[in-house]
Amino acid sequence: MGFHMLDETAAFLETLFAHITDAILIVDAKGDVIGVNPAFERMTGWSGAELLGKKSLCELCRGMATCQEEASCIDCFASRLQTPSFQMHVVTKRGEEIAVAASSTRLPLEAGGQGALAVILRDTSDMQRIERERHQRQLTNYVIQAQEEERKRISRDLHDGIGQALYSIMVGLRVVNQLQIDEEIKHHLEEVQQLTARTMEEVKSLSVELRPSALDDLGLVAALRSYAKRFEQTFGILTHIEISGQRRRYHSTVETALYRICQEAMTNAAKYADTDQITLRFVDRADRVELEVEDAGIGFDPTQLQIRGTGLGLFGMRERVSLLGGTLTLTSAPQKGTKIHVEILVDEKGGPRYVHPTADRG
Amino acid sequence: MIRHQEQIQHALDDLRAQVAADFLALAIPEPDGQMRWQYASGNRNDRFKRIFLRPGKGIAGRVVSLGRPVAVEGMTPKAGDDPRDYPILLAEGLCCAVGVPVLRGERVHGVLLVANRSERIFADADVDALLGLAEQLGSVYSER
Incomplete structure (x- = not known):
């Protein structure tokens, strides 16, 4: 389309200004507000009438984010001809401060520009939240990996180093x-x-x-069996194991995650359930593996998690599962026992079918 | 003189009545050397019998490695702590306990434990009574 007539162009620009999703704020050379579009009104809660000629830029802006500071006035964008991309803190009518992505352009004095400053704002808080979550998850994954590596190393050192030395001492003494x-x-x-x-x-x-070598050498099922036996001997809680489906090895991230979840769930049962029976189920359904830890203990109201401990253990279990694209379900009620059910989709090689992009495949 | 199993059981029951405690137990090694709680008085189930005591772990483990009485007070499971440090307390729902060594010669042979399900600080007299029984038991095992 083309604009043959000037007022047609003006009408088009007017519509663009009114309908565009980005918020637009225009201030004159002195810094007084001379124009805002509906998107800006929606973003800040101010109406045009409350702003035009009544407020200045500095009353609406708390500053721009720099490497050093959340909000700073040093090197203000208003002092420059163009600032293509920065983060600005806008003050809303309710007095809240919101961080938005912005760009600013100083219009020329000639051709009706009057040296005004046009600031275009975009609310990126959703994007930022997603970004933060991704970062958080990456960090969690990194911590889990590092902890597991460290445990493996110390466990090996203890077994092969100190353990072997003690054995030699014993032979010598004999x-x-x-x-x-x-x-x-x-x-x-x-x-x-x-x-x-x-x-x-x-x-x-x-x-x-710390980390049983069986988990690396013999696989998840063998490691679970010996853990259950040790658990029974440690706490005197009868532990039944039900294993079904084909026997195979899984990717080490899957095996480690399921082993740690089982350990955490059973430890929680020992601590809080006041039970003398636990059932551990592991099922291989070809396209998925399922792990279940069920106790016949006192149970609790799952909506009141904070009563018992911090819920950090459960958080850790969920985090491990979600890194492998699996699901964790907790079922419990007072006097009804507690059941933890975990499901992870796996491929034919025993690798996780879905891997969180940040998860290390090991 | 304590000799037979029933006599040991009676001695435990008597002492529990004397100090008015909820629970009393004796851990001694089985023939294969594995320490187990072999006698108990005031137990609410048989979980204690299945527990294998780990060297250095828990109250009993500490009594064995330190060779002296060990006390715990106000124990409740908390986030972050390791339940392997107090399996007998979990099995019997106990919160306060005192463990003393049963000596065979100079070596710690077993552990005698007195415990309560509700808050209680065991008095010196209670611990002395416990040590008295531990000594009697020690002389029995030394004879064998």
Whole structure:
């Protein structure tokens, strides 16, 4: 389309000004407001009548965001001919401050521009929230990965380093104790042997508790079985295991996540459920794996999570699941026990079907 | 003289009545060396029997490695703490406990535990009574 007549152009520009989604604010050379469009009124809550000739730019603007500051007046955009992109803090009628994306242009003095400053604003808070969430998740993922790596390293060091050394000490003591020596010394040696054996056991269980090597060497199901057995012996809670579906290995991110979730859920049950029975179910349904931890304990009202602890454990479980695109459902009611159900979609190779873009595939 | 299992059980029941405590238990090693709570008085279920005591872990673990009485008061599960440090308290819903060593010669052979389900600070007299029984039990095990 073309504009043959001047007033047609003016009408078009008028419509554009009135309908465009971006908020437009125009101030004259002195800084007084001489024009706002409906989008600006919607964004700030001010009406044109309250602003035109009554307010100045500095009454509406709290400053622009720089690397150093949230809002600053140093190097103000109004002092420049053009500022293509910056973040500005606008004061709304209700006195709130909102951060918006902005660009500003100083119009020329000639051709009717009068040296006015046109500021175009766009509310990007949704985008920023999404960005923040993504960043947060990336960080969580990074923390989880780093923690797991660190645990694996310390667990290996304990097992292969200190564990092996203690074993050698024990063998050495046994050899010495077979020599012809005083009964009294023999007796002392036996004590030391027993102490060494106990320390060795302690180191071994410390290593397994940090991260069982079975999880890497034998896979999730084997690791769950030995965890359940250890759990039963630690707390005296009878633990039933039901495993169904094909047996296979899964991607290490899936195996680690499910193992940690199971550990957290069972630890919570031991701490809060006051139960003597737990059932652990693991099902491989080809396109998905499901893990369920159910206790017959005292239960609780899931809407009142903060009563017991901080709910941080549950938050961690949810975070691990969501990084793998899975779902976690918690079912509980007072005197009705508690059930945690986790489902993760997997491909034929046992990898997560959906991976959060920031999740490391390991 | 305490010799048979029933006598040990009676001794535990008597002491529990004497100090008016909710729970009393004795952990000693099984023939394979694994420490278990083998006797209890005032228990509400049999969970305690299934617990394997880990060296260095929990009240009993600390009594064994320190070789002296250990007390806990006002224990409730909290976010961030490790329940492996107090499995017997969880199993029996206890909050306050005192554990003392049962000595066999100079070595710690077992652990005698007195505990309550409600707030209580065990008095010196209670702990002395507990130590008295621990000594008797110690001499029994030393004879074997």
